[in-house]
Amino acid sequence: MERNVARLRARLTALGVGLRPHLKTCKSVDVARRVMASPQGPATVSTLKEAAHFAAAGVRDMIYAVGIAPAKLDQVVALRAEGVDLAVLLDTVAQAEAVAAASRAVGQRIPALIEIDCDGHRSGVKPGDTERLLAIGHALAQGAELRGVLTHAGGSYAARGEQALRQCAEDERRGVVEAATALRAAGLPCPVVSLGSTPTAHSATDLTGVTEVRAGVFVFFDLVMAGIGVCQVEDIALSVLATVIGHQPDKGWLLIDAGWMAMSQDRGTAKQAVNQGYGVVCDLAGRPYPDLVVADANQEHGIVTLRPGSAGVMPDLAIGDRVRVLPNHACATGAQHRSYHVVRGTQVAIEAEWPRFGGW
């Protein structure tokens, strides 16, 4: 984890932009403090529960990077009253009007960023849709603060190869900078130009016009990121410790006590070149068994088999033996657990337990 954090920091320093880490991956104050530039932030969150939890731990600069529902503005205002510079995100005039109205009601300009849709994968205003962009900007101007523009190249998760990743990163940059330029050309402010995803943060070669990068899963990495090529399997800093609880030798199955409740049901590698099932099986030191995969999972059972086409043999793992399983998706797997048991490198000894939280 420390190496992963240092790697992205060094990269962004070289590109001349700051990091606003997305804390939805870790949902842990202990991890957050190791990934943020300072204990006060900056940071990105995906729920108001995260905003409140990290605010209570002293984080003072956050963007709630999911489109705001008007009914949530009361809680945003309450957090801001505690001294937290919490900004919201939106992509419709209706939301902008709600934020402006709430701002007027409390006599305080609530900061909002306009979400830009750089790759059509989810939400946001198309960079070239100047009409909608300016309508939102002008609606915000009626009491709220237009803080800037924000985009997320979620489509980069489907990119394959260095060239495609660099193209995603450049499309992400061009889209959000184009939107910022349009706002400024219309006389509207746009101090913040925010973009990011772990694949593009690790692929961008030029971030001209960008003020900050957001990324989340880079802190732990996972099999999806390894499949995309932005990390190696040995960089993955999160695993689930499991115990062998059965064998079905006629089927070549080994059963472990980590099913989808422990691993999550994320099957993000199913569409990649190497389908990693529900996870990669390692020894206690984190060294993968190259021929094994968690091929299937029930709620509390994982079914470990040889990989399809493998010429290997099942290692001699007896009832009670322990293994580590690397996850497809660190955000999803982490969310199934109440804390992190911290180990250093290939050590087995637990150095610390870091609580994590969930909910909304």
Added chain:
Amino acid sequence: MERNVARLRARLTALGVGLRPHLKTCKSVDVARRVMASPQGPATVSTLKEAAHFAAAGVRDMIYAVGIAPAKLDQVVALRAEGVDLAVLLDTVAQAEAVAAASRAVGQRIPALIEIDCDGHRSGVKPGDTERLLAIGHALAQGAELRGVLTHAGGSYAARGEQALRQCAEDERRGVVEAATALRAAGLPCPVVSLGSTPTAHSATDLTGVTEVRAGVFVFFDLVMAGIGVCQVEDIALSVLATVIGHQPDKGWLLIDAGWMAMSQDRGTAKQAVNQGYGVVCDLAGRPYPDLVVADANQEHGIVTLRPGSAGVMPDLAIGDRVRVLPNHACATGAQHRSYHVVRGTQVAIEAEWPRFGGW
């Protein structure tokens, strides 16, 4: 929920067997008390965390229905020392020897059931594998208590149609009774003959030789169960309340603030006749919008679209409007939340908040 519980109770009473509900679905003391025959149980659990949590709430009769890892026996012994009749499950001689050794060490016969594999879907001894069955029974006899046999027709989730479901139920019954008969013929005790899954519990027509039925998801039901045909969509007693946070009209998308973190990534209906995506969208009273489905999901975003081939039109849902989403799998979706907000029928008012727990 109350109707679902009453329905299965009435069914099993008519068949002359008791219900040992599986509390892994609810992980809630409030729900457990409404589904168990008495506040003391009986009950089934899938983790020792559940066993400890329900023990603290007064449950005194539990089966931990996942193959035991020897390292967990200390905790089993500790719970039993508190007066909880907690039985373990196993399907290997190695586990039986570990349970017998632990029993001798504490001077107390730890009760164990032998898991029977009635349909080849996961773990357990094949009913006809008398050699392995008796070897486990004899190993247990060296200090432990052979409490009986237990099976789970997990394969019933893939059955389609009433006749196939009845066949699964009969195969489940025949398999576990055959194993009990073999143990008794060898002079070994087998007081408990336990089987169950929600599909077979609702399909069995004869449970001769069976002493108890286990089922979990029947308490809430879900879209997978509706797809199998053991409930109607209107029986589903669990939904996720979400808010509209965006539109992408050119794509026919409506965005809600419930993504896979709120719904889970269970896609259990993907292999059924009707693929329900990440869930069925309803109004606040729980009435489904027949043409809508949560077609895709990110961590905190759900993408709602018209169903493929639908001739309907997108209902007029504005920013801030709220919907309920019915889940594919109640166990998985429930696990993403910290409590249940209880409503009565089609009412919107929250009558109570019931905490739920997770972890191991």
